[in-house]
Amino acid sequence: MAEKPGHTCVQSLQDNYTFYVCGKNASLFENGKWYCRRHAPSLVTAKRAARQATYDAKRAAEQAAGTAKQRQQAENARKLAAFDELLAAAERAADALERVILVQFRSVSIIKQVCRLQMNDLRDAAKKAREA
Numbered sequence: 001m002a003e004k005p006g007h008t009c010v011q012s013l014q015d016n017y018t019f020y021v022c023g024k025n026a027s028l029f030e031n032g033k034w035y036c037r038r039h040a041p042s043l044v045t046a047k048r049a050a051r052q053a054t055y056d057a058k059r060a061a062e063q064a065a066g067t068a069k070q071r072q073q074a075e076n077a078r079k080l081a082a083f084d085e086l087l088a089a090a091e092r093a094a095d096a097l098e099r100v101i102l103v104q105f106r107s108v109s110i111i112k113q114v115c116r117l118q119m120n121d122l123r124d125a126a127k128k129a130r131e132a
């Protein structure tokens with residue numbers, strides 16, 4: 001709406017404990033009253049909505065960033081747990097292998113002892129044969 005000289009903004013304002021009326025040149029007529037461009041209810045509402053939209057967008061971006069970070073942390077925790085599981089499995093395999101090797105080693109030792117005993121028997125038998 002075009003500016004109407006002679007009309008002033010009727011917006012009530014407060015400065016600390018002092019109440020006063022805006023009084024600036026009015027250019028907008030809304031709800032049966034004249035307002036300047038700063039206090040026209042439609043512009044105040046639009047400005048507030050724009051501020052809220054900016055705030056909401058910022059919050060949404062922060063939440064999205066937070067969610068991405070949480071997802072990354074969960075993924076890292078999952079990888080770490082999988083790594084721990086792998087390490088535990090490797091340790092179990094190493095223990096099992098160690099047991100097999102110990103059993104084999106004992107078997108070799110027993111075979112070696114049996115061989116030694118048999119060789120001693122054969123030596124004794126040879127010695128007896130020479131003495132006879």
Ligand SMILES: [Zn+2]
Pocket residue numbers: 009010011022023024035036037038039
């Ligand atoms: Zn005003």
